[in-house]
Structures are given as C-alpha cells and as structure tokens.
Amino acid sequence: xxxxxxxxxxxxxxxxxxxxxxxxxxxxxxxxxxxxxxxxxxxxxxxxxxxxxxxxxxxxxxxxxxxxxxxxxxxxxxxxxxxxxxxxxxxxxxxxxxxxxxxxxxxxxxxxxxxxxxxxxxxxxxxxxxxxxxxxxxxxxxxxxxxxxxxxxxxxxxxxxxxxxxxxxxxxxxxxxxxxxxxxxxxxxxxxxxxxxxxxxxxxxxxxxxxxxxxxxxxxxxxxxxxxxxxxxxxxxxxxxxxxxxxxxxxxxxxxxxxxxxxxxxxxxxxxxxxxxxxxxxxxxxxxxxxxxxxxxxxxxxxxxxxxxx
Amino acid sequence: xxxxxxxxxxxxxxxxxxxxxxxxxxxxxxxxxxxxxxxxxxxxxxxxxxxxxxxxxxxxxxxxxxxxxxxxxxxxxxxxxxxxxxxxxxxxxxxxxxxxxxxxxxxxxxxxxxxxxxxxxxxxxxxxxxxxxxxxxxxxxxxxxxxxxxxxxxxxxxxxxxxxxxxxxxxxxxxxxxxxxxxxxxxxxxxxxxxxxxxxxxxxxxxxxxxxxxxxxxxxxxxxxxxxxxxxxxxxxxxxxxxxxxxxxxxxxxxxxxxxxxxxxxxxxxxxxxx
Numbered sequence: 001x002x003x004x005x006x007x008x009x010x011x012x013x014x015x016x017x018x019x020x021x022x023x024x025x026x027x028x029x030x031x032x033x034x035x036x037x038x039x040x041x042x043x044x045x046x047x048x049x050x051x052x053x054x055x056x057x058x059x060x061x062x063x064x065x066x067x068x069x070x071x072x073x074x075x076x077x078x079x080x081x082x083x084x085x086x087x088x089x090x091x092x093x094x095x096x097x098x099x100x101x102x103x104x105x106x107x108x109x110x111x112x113x114x115x116x117x118x119x120x121x122x123x124x125x126x127x128x129x130x131x132x133x134x135x136x137x138x139x140x141x142x143x144x145x146x147x148x149x150x151x152x153x154x155x156x157x158x159x160x161x162x163x164x165x166x167x168x169x170x171x172x173x174x175x176x177x178x179x180x181x182x183x184x185x186x187x188x189x190x191x192x193x194x195x196x197x198x199x200x201x202x203x204x205x206x207x208x209x210x211x212x213x214x215x216x217x218x219x220x221x222x223x224x225x226x227x228x229x230x231x232x233x234x235x236x237x238x239x240x241x242x243x244x245x246x247x248x249x250x251x252x253x254x255x256x257x258x259x260x261x262x263x264x265x266x267x268x269x270x271x272x273x274x275x276x277x278x279x280x281x282x283x284x285x286x287x288x289x290x291x292x293x294x295x296x297x298x299x300x301x302x303x304x305x306x307x308x309x310x
Numbered sequence: 311x312x313x314x315x316x317x318x319x320x321x322x323x324x325x326x327x328x329x330x331x332x333x334x335x336x337x338x339x340x341x342x343x344x345x346x347x348x349x350x351x352x353x354x355x356x357x358x359x360x361x362x363x364x365x366x367x368x369x370x371x372x373x374x375x376x377x378x379x380x381x382x383x384x385x386x387x388x389x390x391x392x393x394x395x396x397x398x399x400x401x402x403x404x405x406x407x408x409x410x411x412x413x414x415x416x417x418x419x420x421x422x423x424x425x426x427x428x429x430x431x432x433x434x435x436x437x438x439x440x441x442x443x444x445x446x447x448x449x450x451x452x453x454x455x456x457x458x459x460x461x462x463x464x465x466x467x468x469x470x471x472x473x474x475x476x477x478x479x480x481x482x483x484x485x486x487x488x489x490x491x492x493x494x495x496x497x498x499x500x501x502x503x504x505x506x507x508x509x510x511x512x513x514x515x516x517x518x519x520x521x522x523x524x525x526x527x528x529x530x531x532x533x534x535x536x537x538x539x540x541x542x543x544x545x546x547x548x549x550x551x552x553x554x555x556x557x558x559x560x561x562x563x564x565x566x567x568x569x570x571x572x573x574x575x576x577x578x579x580x581x582x583x584x585x
Contacts, residue, residue, distance in 0.1 A: 057464035064434020096421040
C-alpha cells in the first residue's frame with residue numbers, strides 16, 4: 001500500500017525544481033502542514049510566503065508575485081480556495097492571465113467527517129466555468145509529479161486538486177505515460193468506456209477487471225485534464241463502445257460527467273451514465289466509507305457499467 | 311507645478327468627452343482621483359511607455375477600477391495610447407477601451423473592477439521586489455467606499471507583517487459612494503487610526519486635489535523604512551465643476567448638453583484661475 005499522498009509528491013517536485021528555478025514561490029494560508037509543504041517552507045524560507053488564514057489574500061498576493069516574474073504555487077484546502085477566493089481566482093489569476101498555480105489540497109470529501117464546509121464537491125464546476133482557467137485532477141503520485149513538472153513549463157493559470165490521503169499507485173516510477181492535456185488510456189475494450197479523474201481513476205481501473213471476469217471489455221481513461229478536456233480521447237473511446245460511464249468525486253452537476261456528456265452528445269451520441277456524489281451534504285465518514293456508500297468504488301462502477309449495457 | 315495642475319483640468323475634459331461618447335462612466339470618482347493619478351504618473355513613479363517592460367519599473371494597480379476613464383486620460387497623456395482613439399471608442403461594441411482596467415492595454419498591469427483586489431495584488435508585487443532586491447515601488451489607489459471589503463484588510467495585515475516599505479497605498483477619500491455619504495453607508499472616519507493600528511505609516515493630505523500636496527506626500531512616503539505607507543487623500547467627488555462637486559448622484563452619470571457646457575466652462579475657469 002502506497003503511503004505517499006499526492007500532495008507530498010507536489011512538495012518533492014517543487015523542492016527539487018527550486019534548486020535551479022529561483023522564481024518558484026510557494027504560498028500557504030496556514031496550510032503548510034496539511035499541504036505537505038512544511039519541508040519546503042523549512043528548507044527554502046526565502047521562497048515561501050505565509051499569508052495566514054486569508055485565502056483571498058493568498059490568491060491576490062500570488063497574482064502580484066506572478067506579475068513580477070515569480071512562479072507562485074498557492075496551496076490551500078480546495079474547499080476554501082475554490083470558494084472563499086473564487087473571485088481572486090477569476091479576476092486576479094484567470095482574467096489578468098497571471099502565471100499562478102492554485103493547489104487545492106484535501107479536495108472532494110477528503111476531510112470526511114468534518115462536514116460540508118470542508119468538502120469541495122463544487123470546485124471542478126466552479127473553476128471550469130472561468131475562462132482561461134485550466135483544471136487538473138491527477139490520479140496518483142507519479143502522475144501528480146509529472147503534472148507539476150509540466151505546469152512549470154508554461155506560464156498560464158491552472159487549478160490542481162489533490163486529495164488528502166495516499167491513494168493506490170496506478171503508474172510506477174519507471175512507467176508513467178504523460179502528455180500534457182491528453183488523457184492516459186489505461187485499458188482498451190469495445191463494450192463500455194469508463195472515464196474518471198482524480199481518486200476515482202483507481203476504482204474505475206479495478207472495475208474494468210471485475211467487468212472482464214463477466215466478459216465485458218472496458219476502455220478506461222484517466223482524464224486528469226478535466227479542462228481542457230481531451231475531447232479527441234472521449235470521442236474515440238465513446239465511438240467504439242455501447243455506453244460511457246463517468247466517475248468523479250464531485251457534485252453531479254458541472255463536473256467531468258457533464259463535460260463528457262456534452263462532447264459525446266455532440267459528436268457520437270451514446271448512452272452516458274454519470275457517477276458522482278449526491279446533490280446534498282454527503283454522509284459522515286472517511287473517504288472510503290463515503291465512496292462505498294455512494295457506489296463510487298470498483299463494485300459500484302462495474303455495476304453501473306453492466307446496467308448501462310442492458 | 312502649474313503645468314500639472316493645468317493638465318489635470320485638460321485631462322478632466324478628456325474624461326468627460328469619453329463619458330459622453332461612451333454613454334456612461336464613473337464621472338464623480340474620475341474627478342476626485344485625477345490629481346492623485348497625475349502626481350503619481352508625472353512625478354512619483356518611474357513608469358512610461360519607454361520602460362513599460364523594464365523589470366525595474368514602478369508598478370501601479372488601479373484598485374478602484376471603475377474610475378478607468380481617469381486612468382485612460384493619464385495613460386494617454388503619458389503616451390501609452392492616443393486619447394483620440396480612447397474617446398472615439400470608449401465602451402463601444404468590440405472596443406478594447408472597456409469600463410474597467412484591462413492589461414491587454416499597454417501601461418495597465420492588472421485587470422480590476424471588483425473592489426478590494428488591488429491591495430493584495432500590490433502586496434504580491436512588493437514582496438517580489440523585496441525577494442529580488444529590486445528598488446521599484448508599488449502603488450495602488452483605492453476608493454473610500456472600497457474599504458468595506460474585507461480583503462483590503464487582509465492585504466493591509468500582510469503588508470505590515472512583511473514590512474513592505476516599497477508599497478504605497480492611496481485612499482481617494484471623497485466621502486461619497488453610490489448610496490450616499492460613506493459615513494452613513496459604512497463609517498470609517500477613524501481611517502487614520504485604523505491603518506496606524508495595522509502597523510502602517512499614515513500620511514494625511516488635506517487637499518487631495520492639490521498636486522503639490524500629493525507630490526510632497528509621495529516623496530515623504532519614499533523616505534519611510536520598515537513599514538508600508540498609506541496616503542489618505544481628502545478629495546472632492548466631482549471635483550472641477552460645481553455641477554458635479556460633492557454630489558452622490560454624479561457617481562455614474564452622463565452630463566446633458568447643458569451640463570456639459572457648464573462643466574467645460576468650469577474647468578476652463580478653474581484652469582484660468584491657476585495662473
């Protein structure tokens with residue numbers, strides 16, 4: 001079982017890159033511990049800015065830094081970053097086109113029993129609706145590292161959501177195929193396409209194995225790039241299967257499911273089933289308990305795929 | 311400094327022409343902030359078209375973005391773009407001269423429009439200057455009504471915490487906002503004490519529509535070490551014409567033909583009275 005959460009992978013990449021890229025700046029809003037960025041703050045205090053519990057300030061300051069040539073990474077719980085500072089994300093980052101990478105930590109229902117104030121089941125919808133904002137939900141630590149390295153290569157705004165807990169590896173150190181803004185095809189099959197992002201990629205991948213036992217062949221896409229969505233990959237996958245199932249740790253509206261449905265509907269109409277959290281405060285529990293309850297696990301995804309094919 | 315005082319009235323006329331042509335604009339605040347912008351762009355700041363990409367240039371963020379017309383007039387006077395082009399196109403279909411600052415235009419660093427954004431962004435710019443040991447200064451202008459935004463005080467806290475003596479904020483204290491007197495809407499008559507209690511150096515400018523007083527304040531701010539400075543400029547909304555002066559109804563208004571005539575005459579009279 002992997003013990004390294006994706007947030008720690010971000011810290012490791014930034015600690016390595018800052019040695020040669022002196023424009024990297026990390027900002028936290030009293031969140032360096034929960035963002036796994038305390039080692040960075042300790043080792044590179046001249047590249048770290050603490051804003052206190054002030055998310056609007058966190059993002060505004062980041063935009064000002066970027067405007068003066070810095071490469072800020074602003075890390076704060078996704079629930080606050082995507083709502084409390086939403087207007088700064090919209091105006092100071094996206095609209096002003098500043099090179100800020102927003103890191104939403106403890107995303108989705110990571111905070112489990114802390115309740116709806118701490119869940120960020122709306123962040124994909126909110127961030128995707130902002131012109132010039134890119135939205136990424138990497139699936140495992142290896143892909144997270146590749147994504148951060150890629151984001152350091154361009155100068156455009158981006159929002160990255162990662163969860164709090166370690167997730168099972170999908171890729172390996174040696175084998176982590178990654179192309180910016182292109183979905184990774186984990187598996188190919190002609191019956192059903194499973195398209196997932198973030199922590200839902202692993203159960204979707206496991207669901208494909210369960211389906212295979214029943215003679216159902218699944219394509220599995222790791223759609224870490226929710227925006228810009230890899231439309232070509234969606235059309236290609238949907239074109240050769242009978243039904244599509246999307247899976248995300250997000251509210252049922254405005255997320256990956258809606259975006260995939262739009263593309264499939266316009267290009268290759270097929271049945272599309274969207275698996276997501278409910279349009280309601282989620283039940284109290286750990287991420288795993290919550291996912292199991294709502295069928296956002298391998299068994300639930302496999303059953304939804306089977307039902308979609310009936 | 312008669313030049314800059316006279317210029318302020320010429321630029322006021324450009325603003326009114328813009329607003330007539332564009333059929334709308336925040337005329338009252340444009341008039342109150344005019345000398346602040348003139349003093350910054352023609353004295354305090356080292357920024358112009360010739361060094362607009364120089365990493366060492368001073369930075370300016372127009373936090374009260376709705377007074378973009380005054381900013382356009384001043385930037386045009388600095389040579390960033392042509393005033394005729396602005397007046398002809400302001401707010402028209404497809405125009406790049408929209409009703410709030412946009413950094414696709416030369417001379418504008420940041421997009422604004424929603425209030426309470428400028429100070430945190432300016433804090434980021436000032437922090438970058440400190441990190442890079444550059445000696446540029448960062449300026450932002452806020453309205454007094456804007457100070458009700460909580461994000462202003464988040465920025466104020468951080469500026470003081472990080473001892474940003476390369477940052478100078480300006481409050482265009484015209485005492486009127488869209489609904490009326492600022493003290494009735496959300497009082498902050500103790501503004502001096504508020505900023506002081508946040509750890510700032512505070513400079514009060516008795517007449518914020520007097521270029522000389524503003525220039526002196528910005529020069530003084532440059533000498534203050536270890537803390538940010540706020541210049542509280544006591545201005546008059548609608549300054550320049552008795553038609554608009556200190557009238558909340560002129561927050562956003564297009565003059566009628568008769569009013570226009572009187573306003574332009576008032577500008578000319580006041581400019582004439584300078585010499």
